[in-house]
Amino acid sequence: MSAAAEILVPGKTGEGEALVLTAPISFWGGVDPKTGRIADVRHPQHGEVISGRVLFLPGTIGSSSASAVLMELVHNGRAPAALVLHEPDAILLLGLIVAREMGWETPMAVRLGRDVFETFRGTSVKIGEDGDLAVAA
Amino acid sequence: MSLALSPEEQAIAAGRDGAAMAMRIVAESARLLGAPRLIRIASAHIDGALYHGDSGTLFAERLVEGGAKVAVRATLNVGALDLMGCSRIRLEEPQRGMARRMMEAYRKLGCEQSWTCAPYQAGHRPAQGSDVAWGESNAVVFCNSVLGARTNRYGDFLDIACAITGRAPDYGLHRPENRRARLVFEVSGLSPSFLASEIAWPVLGSLYGREVGNAVGVVTGVAGHPGEDALKAFGAAAASSGAVGLFHIAGVTPEAPDVETILAGPEPEAVIRVTRQMVAKARSGLSTAAAAKAIDAVAIGSPHLSSTEFEMLERLIAGRRLAVPIYACTGRHVLGLLERDGRRNRLEASGVVIVADTCVVVTPIMPELAGGVLMTNSGKFAHYAPGNTGYAVLYASLADCVESAIAGKPLFTDIAA
Numbered sequence: 001m002s003a004a005a006e007i008l009v010p011g012k013t014g015e016g017e018a019l020v021l022t023a024p025i026s027f028w029g030g031v032d033p034k035t036g037r038i039a040d041v042r043h044p045q046h047g048e049v050i051s052g053r054v055l056f057l058p059g060t061i062g063s064s065s066a067s068a069v070l071m072e073l074v075h076n077g078r079a080p081a082a083l084v085l086h087e088p089d090a091i092l093l094l095g096l097i098v099a100r101e102m103g104w105e106t107p108m109a110v111r112l113g114r115d116v117f118e119t120f121r122g123t124s125v126k127i128g129e130d131g132d133l134a135v136a137a
Numbered sequence: 138m139s140l141a142l143s144p145e146e147q148a149i150a151a152g153r154d155g156a157a158m159a160m161r162i163v164a165e166s167a168r169l170l171g172a173p174r175l176i177r178i179a180s181a182h183i184d185g186a187l188y189h190g191d192s193g194t195l196f197a198e199r200l201v202e203g204g205a206k207v208a209v210r211a212t213l214n215v216g217a218l219d220l221m222g223c224s225r226i227r228l229e230e231p232q233r234g235m236a237r238r239m240m241e242a243y244r245k246l247g248c249e250q251s252w253t254c255a256p257y258q259a260g261h262r263p264a265q266g267s268d269v270a271w272g273e274s275n276a277v278v279f280c281n282s283v284l285g286a287r288t289n290r291y292g293d294f295l296d297i298a299c300a301i302t303g304r305a306p307d308y309g310l311h312r313p314e315n316r317r318a319r320l321v322f323e324v325s326g327l328s329p330s331f332l333a334s335e336i337a338w339p340v341l342g343s344l345y346g347r348e349v350g351n352a353v354g355v356v357t358g359v360a361g362h363p364g365e366d367a368l369k370a371f372g373a374a375a376a377s378s379g380a381v382g383l384f385h386i387a388g389v390t391p392e393a394p395d396v397e398t399i400l401a402g403p404e405p406e407a408v409i410r411v412t413r414q415m416v417a418k419a420r421s422g423l424s425t426a427a428a429a430k431a432i433d434a435v436a437i438g439s440p441h442l443s444s445t446e447f448e449m450l451e452r453l454i455a456g457r458r459l460a461v462p463i464y465a466c467t468g469r470h471v472l473g474l475l476e477r478d479g480r481r482n483r484l485e486a487s488g489v490v491i492v493a494d495t496c497v498v499v500t501p502i503m504p505e506l507a508g509g510v511l512m513t514n515s516g517k518f519a520h521y522a523p524g525n526t527g528y529a530v531l532y533a534s535l536a537d538c539v540e541s542a543i544a545g546k547p548l549f550t551d552i553a554a
Contacts, residue, residue, distance in 0.1 A: 028189075029525075064274070064290050064291070064293065065187075065189060067292055067294055068192075068292075068293040071193070072192045075190070076190075088169045088170075090169040090170045091295075093169055094162070094293075097162060098162060099192070102195065102196060
């Protein structure tokens, strides 16, 4: 199984277990920047860790400090292996853009239709240089 | 439509210094937002100097090392420390040192040491119709709605990058067609005495934010100008319960002399008729500790208190001694006035803890207290205090907050909607 995705922010290729979120998330207050754990008790995936995962995001909400949390995750080595978004989120992705400017290694962010997210649930996903997603053998 | 940079912008972005880094950040954001070009801005208000982790400090210091300076007037929002030394911040090392380095880096970039979330009451008031890049949700909504200047919600990193380049992506609320109202929020069904009361505006703001989300709406049925502090409270509450960046009030705010002028089409897409029941529900929703028998503290000043609000506070306390502290958050622009005429001493002698440059929900100030109860007259504090401080909250008018602080237990005056 594979899907062609558009690169939103370039970064390193990666592989990780898929984490498909079922509700939008606020990174500020919702994700612990030190551990990558989803800290928002109201979020359906509360307690899951996003670090090293291929993170499928149905949307983000809340504070404009989301970028600061994502950059802090990158800096602490706790970033996801890749971010998959339904539409570009300029505030969140700014965290990757600035981290790249700092010369830190960042995961790739790609755009993919939300209807395809579910097909990757429970799989290990590989992101290629062209941004395409494939289920790892 | 793809982004087109001018030759000058391209030349700046191709450099190796701090200005180049800032230009690339603004351009990359513009590309993601689908903006066709960058526009010049007249000023900025920077929310990025609040410490969330070391990476933000390192970013600001990289800009300083690269020789970057802000190209336009740039005021600073709150930091994590009270540099005026009014209150004790419980932030430990090494975070404390990194927070201080961050504040210092933003000073070196040429930002004004305003350290307030109410820059618009500290002399930073851009002209109506001018484009600016402001951060901090309450400042953004006040700037757009009450001043009529044009800004989107600029978050961490992009705010300072815009200030250094003097430019912002051309999209969203910078474009006049996106500033027209699509919804009507009709309050004429509420009693004039409620609308004239101090609690009306934070409660209505909280309800408005939840009802409209990120859409632009116009409030109708307001008889006269409720005063700037009321609009400040309304906007702050609306921006915490929803993603409100701009509201209009017919006959009050500058872009809405009347409903017809500001509506996007001949008819609104929806009319929200506010009932007394909706107000009662919104008001009780601001409290999470309705059954509390005692309170541990009162917090006011989100957004930061104006001099006028301090006068009200002093009048209500009337020289009495408080049983629990009132944390009164403000900027140094007001602190100077309080010190000049002895008001700071009088307030502190009563038991008021003045907090300057920062506030009680963004940095640890209040003691850690399991089961603590905080009373507030701020819709924004009511929204953020439970998550950020661990205190349960009780929402009340300033007068009730003062009487409760003197008694050490919640006292409410009934104000019917």
